[in-house]
Amino acid sequence: MALDEVETPALIIDLDAMERNLRMMAEAVQGTQVKLRPHAKMHKSPDLARLQLAQGAVGVCCQKVSEAEAMVRGGVPDVLVSNEIVGDTKLARLAALAREARVAVCADDPFQVERYSAAAQAFGVTLPVLVEVDVGAHRCGVAPGPPVADLAKRIERAPGLRFAGLQAYQGSAQHKRQPAERREAIQSAVAQIRESVQALGKAGLACDWITGAGTGTFRHEIASGLYTELQVGSYLFMDADYARNVGEDGKPVHEFEHALFVLATVISRPVPERAVVDAGLKAYTTESGLPVVHGLPGVECVRVSDEHGVLQFSDPSHPLKVGERVMLIPGHCDPTVNLHDWYVGVRKRRVEALWPITARGAVS
Amino acid sequence: MALDEVETPALIIDLDAMERNLRMMAEAVQGTQVKLRPHAKMHKSPDLARLQLAQGAVGVCCQKVSEAEAMVRGGVPDVLVSNEIVGDTKLARLAALAREARVAVCADDPFQVERYSAAAQAFGVTLPVLVEVDVGAHRCGVAPGPPVADLAKRIERAPGLRFAGLQAYQGSAQHKRQPAERREAIQSAVAQIRESVQALGKAGLACDWITGAGTGTFRHEIASGLYTELQVGSYLFMDADYARNVGEDGKPVHEFEHALFVLATVISRPVPERAVVDAGLKAYTTESGLPVVHGLPGVECVRVSDEHGVLQFSDPSHPLKVGERVMLIPGHCDPTVNLHDWYVGVRKRRVEALWPITARGAVS
Numbered sequence: 121m122a123l124d125e126v127e128t129p130a131l132i133i134d135l136d137a138m139e140r141n142l143r144m145m146a147e148a149v150q151g152t153q154v155k156l157r158p159h160a161k162m163h164k165s166p167d168l169a170r171l172q173l174a175q176g177a178v179g180v181c182c183q184k185v186s187e188a189e190a191m192v193r194g195g196v197p198d199v200l201v202s203n204e205i206v207g208d209t210k211l212a213r214l215a216a217l218a219r220e221a222r223v224a225v226c227a228d229d230p231f232q233v234e235r236y237s238a239a240a241q242a243f244g245v246t247l248p249v250l251v252e253v254d255v256g257a258h259r260c261g262v263a264p265g266p267p268v269a270d271l272a273k274r275i276e277r278a279p280g281l282r283f284a285g286l287q288a289y290q291g292s293a294q295h296k297r298q299p300a301e302r303r304e305a306i307q308s309a310v311a312q313i314r315e316s317v318q319a320l321g322k323a324g325l326a327c328d329w330i331t332g333a334g335t336g337t338f339r340h341e342i343a344s345g346l347y348t349e350l351q352v353g354s355y356l357f358m359d360a361d362y363a364r365n366v367g368e369d370g371k372p373v374h375e376f377e378h379a380l381f382v383l384a385t386v387i388s389r390p391v392p393e394r395a396v397v398d399a400g401l402k403a404y405t406t407e408s409g410l411p412v413v414h415g416l417p418g419v420e421c422v423r424v425s426d427e428h429g430v431l432q433f434s435d436p437s438h439p440l441k442v443g444e445r446v447m448l449i450p451g452h453c454d455p456t457v458n459l460h461d462w463y464v465g466v467r468k469r470r471v472e473a474l475w476p477i478t479a480r481g482a483v484s
Numbered sequence: 485m486a487l488d489e490v491e492t493p494a495l496i497i498d499l500d501a502m503e504r505n506l507r508m509m510a511e512a513v514q515g516t517q518v519k520l521r522p523h524a525k526m527h528k529s530p531d532l533a534r535l536q537l538a539q540g541a542v543g544v545c546c547q548k549v550s551e552a553e554a555m556v557r558g559g560v561p562d563v564l565v566s567n568e569i570v571g572d573t574k575l576a577r578l579a580a581l582a583r584e585a586r587v588a589v590c591a592d593d594p595f596q597v598e599r600y601s602a603a604a605q606a607f608g609v610t611l612p613v614l615v616e617v618d619v620g621a622h623r624c625g626v627a628p629g630p631p632v633a634d635l636a637k638r639i640e641r642a643p644g645l646r647f648a649g650l651q652a653y654q655g656s657a658q659h660k661r662q663p664a665e666r667r668e669a670i671q672s673a674v675a676q677i678r679e680s681v682q683a684l685g686k687a688g689l690a691c692d693w694i695t696g697a698g699t700g701t702f703r704h705e706i707a708s709g710l711y712t713e714l715q716v717g718s719y720l721f722m723d724a725d726y727a728r729n730v731g732e733d734g735k736p737v738h739e740f741e742h743a744l745f746v747l748a749t750v751i752s753r754p755v756p757e758r759a760v761v762d763a764g765l766k767a768y769t770t771e772s773g774l775p776v777v778h779g780l781p782g783v784e785c786v787r788v789s790d791e792h793g794v795l796q797f798s799d800p801s802h803p804l805k806v807g808e809r810v811m812l813i814p815g816h817c818d819p820t821v822n823l824h825d826w827y828v829g830v831r832k833r834r835v836e837a838l839w840p841i842t843a844r845g846a847v848s
Contacts, residue, residue, distance in 0.1 A: 127573060127848045161790060183791040203791065206751040206762065206807055209491060228752050231806045259792055260752040260760050291789065387570040388592050388624040396624050398570065401819040402847050407770050407788075424771075425655065426525060426818045427547040427567065427847070428623055442595045443570055454790045455765040459822070461845050481825050481844075483766050483791070484491045 121471040128385040128445065129399035131460040131477075135467045137379035138356060144375060145338075145355050146175040152342050155349050157181055157200060157331060162353030162454045164479035165463065166194020172356075179222065181331075181351045185210045186482035188217055194478060198222040200331065202287055202351060204232050204252065204260055210484065211235055215243035224248040226287040228262045233274050233281065240280030248284035249275045250329065253316050255309035257291040264312035269319040276325065285329025288313050289351060294336035295361060295408075299368045306340035313346055335376070336365055359453040361408035381414060381447040382456070383464075384429065392436035395419075397429045397446060402459060408452035416446060485835040492749040492809065493763035495824040495841075499831045501743035502720060508739060509702075509719050510539040516706050519713050521545055521564060521695060526717030526818045528843035529827065530558020536720075543586070545695075545715045549574045550846035552581055558842060562586040564695065566651055566715060568596050568616065568624055574848065575599055579607035588612040590651040592626045597638050597645065604644025612648035613639045614693065617680050619673035621655040628676035633683040640689065649693025652677050653715060658700035659725060659772075663732045670704035677710055699740070700729055723817040725772035745778060745811040746820070747828075748793065756800035759783075761793045761810060766823060772816035780810060 123132070149156055158172045160180040169180050169191055179198025182188040188199045204226055205214060217223050218240070227233050227249050240247040251271045254261030262271055268286070275283040293305035313330060320327050331349035333341035338355075341347040354362050357380035367373040384399035401424055404411050413419045413431060418438060423430040429448065433440070440446070450456040458480055465473030487496070513520055522536045524544040533544050533555055543562025546552040552563045568590055569578060581587050582604070591597050591613050604611040615635045618625030626635055632650070639647040657669035677694060684691050695713035697705035699722075705711040718726050721744035731737040748763035765788055768775050777783045777795060782802060787794040793812065797804070804810070814820040822844055829837030 127571065129847050204751040204760075206749050207491065228754055229806050232751075254754060258758070259787075259789065259794060261754055263754075385570050387568040387596075390592055390618060390625055390627075394622070396568075399847070401769065401771060401816075402822045402845075405765065405769060405771070405819075407765060423623075425623065430623060442593050452765075455769075458766045459845065459847075481766075481823065483493050483763070483823075 123466050123469040123471065126383060126464055126471065128383050129403035130383045130464050131457065131462065132381040132383050132447065133463050133465045134379045134381065135465045135472055137377040141356050141358065141376045141379055142171060142175050145352060148338065149342065149350065153345065154342050154347055157349045157351055158356070159202070159351045159353030160187060160191055160479070162457065163356060164190070164457055164477050164482065165475055166191050166196055166478055167475040168356065169194065169196050178349070184482055184484060185214045185217070186484050187479045188223060189213065190479035190482055192217055192221040196221070201225040202289065202331070204228055206232060206235070208235060208239065211239035212242070215239040215245055215247065218245040218247055219243065224250060224284055226250045226252040227271060227275065228252045228260050230271070230274055233271070233278050237278035237280050245280065247281050249281050250285045250287040250331070251275070251283070252287040253312065255288045255290050255312045256293065256305055257289065259291065265315045266319045268316040269323040269325065272320055272325050273323055283325060285327055285331065286313060286316060287331055289332040289334065290337065291334065294334040295365065296336070297364065297366055299366060302337050303340055306337050306344070310344045310346055335362055354453055357453045359408070360412045360449045360451045378414065378449050380450065380453055382411065382450055384446055384448055386440055386442050386444050386446065389440070389442050393433055395431040395433070395440055397431060398427065399429050399448065400424045400427045402426055404448065404450040404459070405452055405455040407455070411448035411450050414447040414449050416440070421448065487830050487833045487835065490747060490828055490835065492747050493767035494747045494828050495821065495826065496745040496747050496811065497827050497829045498743045498745065499829045499836055501741040505720050505722065505740045505743055506535060506539050509716060512702065513706065513714065517709065518706050518711055521713045521715055522720070523566070523715045523717030524551060524555055524843070526821065527720060528554070528821055528841050528846065529839055530555050530560055530842055531839040532720065533558065533560045542713070548846055548848060549578045549581070550848050551843045552587060553577065554843035554846055556581055556585040560585070565589040566653065566695070568592055570596060570599070572599060572603065575603035576606070579603040579609055579611065582609040582611055583607065588614060588648055590614045590616040591635060591639065592616045592624050594635070594638055597635070597642050601642035601644050609644065611645050613645050614649045614651040614695070615639070615647070616651040617676065619652045619654050619676045620657065620669055621653065623655065629679045630683045632680040633687040633689065636684055636689050637687055647689055649691055649695065650677060650680060651695055653696040653698065654701065655698065658698040659729065661728065661730055663730060666701050667704055670701050670708070674708045674710055699726055718817055721817045723772070724776045724813045724815045742778065742813050744814065744817050746775065746814060748810050748812055750804055750806050750808050750810065753804070753806050757797055759795040759797070759804055761795060762791065763793050763812060764788045764791045766790055768812065768814040768823070769816055769819040771819070775812035775814050778811040778813050780804070785812065
């Protein structure tokens with residue numbers, strides 16, 4: 121099937137670009153102390169996770185039990201739920217899953233530790249639990265240093281649990297635009313991890329699993345000598361927002377290519393300055409900015425509504441007509457992927473793969 | 485099942501509130517010239533559409549052929565696709581659907597008219613086509629007046645088509661905050677419709693179907709004496725953004741109640757000033773503002789990420805604990821609904837209905 125025959129809106133993967141992104145990240149960790157554990161919350165597809173495993177990833181991260189179930193049942197043998205899970209039904213599912221695969225989870229509160237322990241005992245498993253440390257993102261996570269050791273000791277004492285390491289993702293560093301800002305944020309995170317590891321050492325607890333990093337900062341986590349894993353997700357697809365980061369060379373970052381697009385059709389050209397496409401807020405999300413029109417200089421997406429995207433032309437004589445198609449680069453890939461049921465994998469304008477977005481809507 | 489047992493995040497309907505909203509809108513049109521044709525792009529559920537039909541609605545609107553298919557197959561006999569449809573495969577589906585139900589569609593370009601005609605002829609149906617007029621929203625639609633008559637004549641001449649009326653939705657008026665702004669926008673729209681109807685009259689074309697209006701302005705469309713139908717959608721659920729409109733009495737509009745919520749669980753309370761819930765950008769959308777925490781004064785959602793919502797407390801001694809649940813009022817109901825697979829209908833904290841969001845993801 122030709123790309124031109126695909127119904128719009130559709131979520132398109134440029135397979136050549138994605139494969140180059142896959143290899144680029146695999147090469148980045150070669151010969152370093154870090155392993156790749158890509159974040160599956162981004163792509164929600166065991167099919168794509170298996171491509172990452174084939175390039176050397178040790179497993180994946182998930183944020184939700186339902187995502188972890190989709191990954192394990194899709195053939196991923198090692199899943200870190202890089203999040204706190206609350207709710208005994210969810211924990212029963214998590215503990216059941218730990219009978220089938222290596223499954224770890226995070227904690228930042230004694231309440232979670234107590235309920236994790238109860239679930240692990242009920243299912244006869246030992247759950248590896250990481251302490252989540254707040255290294256600057258100020259979302260979840262205990263304060264660095266002694267509080268980390270306190271929670272780790274509680275985990276280690278809890279029947280059915282094992283203290284496994286540190287979850288230390290500096291999420292707020294990923295989209296800082298200037299390279300120096302990102303570097304400083306990760307330097308600060310590293311200092312806080314070091315302090316936490318020392319506190320653990322004083323408490324007699326070893327820590328050989330320190331996991332974090334994102335597409336915006338991963339080279340700093342590699343350089344830290346402390347992190348043992350990267351949780352990068354967006355590198356696979358690159359969205360418009362990540363592409364607004366400035367790299368060390370002063371140019372927009374360009375080590376990864378845009379590989380994810382929303383294919384849309386022009387349904388209206390009511391006036392020369394404006395065209396309207398059939399893809400809006402139900403085909404991409406805009407909390408990280410409007411989509412960027414790919415490969416059409418002078419054509420800008422300026423406004424969106426539920427089912428429409430409004431394109432504006434710097435030159436009103438632009439020949440884009442009703443019935444023609446455009447490729448939009450989404451502002452933020454994770455929640456955009458979560459809107460769609462299928463990936464359409466395309467190479468040289470031919471459809472080569474159709475992958476279900478297995479964990480779409482898996483939010484529990 | 486009790487509400488307390490529902491897994492989070494979940495999309496909850498307060499059935500009592502929704503039923504009051506249903507009745508309130510049915511009463512608003514009683515004794516007037518307008519009929520109700522609620523917009524199903526909002527709820528995407530034939531189950532809810534049937535509740536609207538039972539309260540006197542003449543049919544529903546949809547934006548997409550796939551939505552229209554879901555509605556007709558779910559028992560809705562009359563669907564207006566209040567949008568331009570481009571793509572011959574979609575038009576074949578639309579024309580096929582027109583054999584099963586009353587199906588109308590909109591046009592603002594001769595290209596669409598030509599393709600609609602080809603599809604209607606191929607399926608042996610007569611498609612009613614409305615001319616979409618741009619009455620101020622500056623999205624799709626031809627300019628008011630003579631251009632409307634020109635396109636209407638083209639429709640009327642096209643084999644398999646029938647000129648049916650005007651699509652005249654003033655979308656940009658719906659969220660203007662001050663009542664005078666909304667009133668003026670609709671007065672202007674009405675003047676432009678009048679001009680268009682006169683142009684149609686000169687061309688010998690009658691126009692007895694004029695459809696538009698939204699939850700923010702519908703009383704003005706009723707008062708116009710021109711509109712024959714209301715396409716209101718959000719009144720059924722009311723989102724946080726509509727509730728920011730100021731009413732004629734100078735207070736936030738209060739004729740409809742919040743009936744749609746995202747139920748979320750507190751998964752972390754890392755510091756006294758902050759809690760984190762398990763619902764983020766994959767459980768609600770934020771392009772019209774962050775969700776509002778329902779019924780908990782002094783607790784505000786201040787930041788969201790893909791799977792997390794960050795709550796801030798004006799009083800850090802607030803007792804909200806890990807494991808407790810909150811109800812979030814989404815900023816914008818339409819794209820929020822489109823994230824979920826099920827509605828959980830609740831009355832007096834008991835689950836009474838589980839309705840599939842049949843047309844979730846139906847974007848083509």
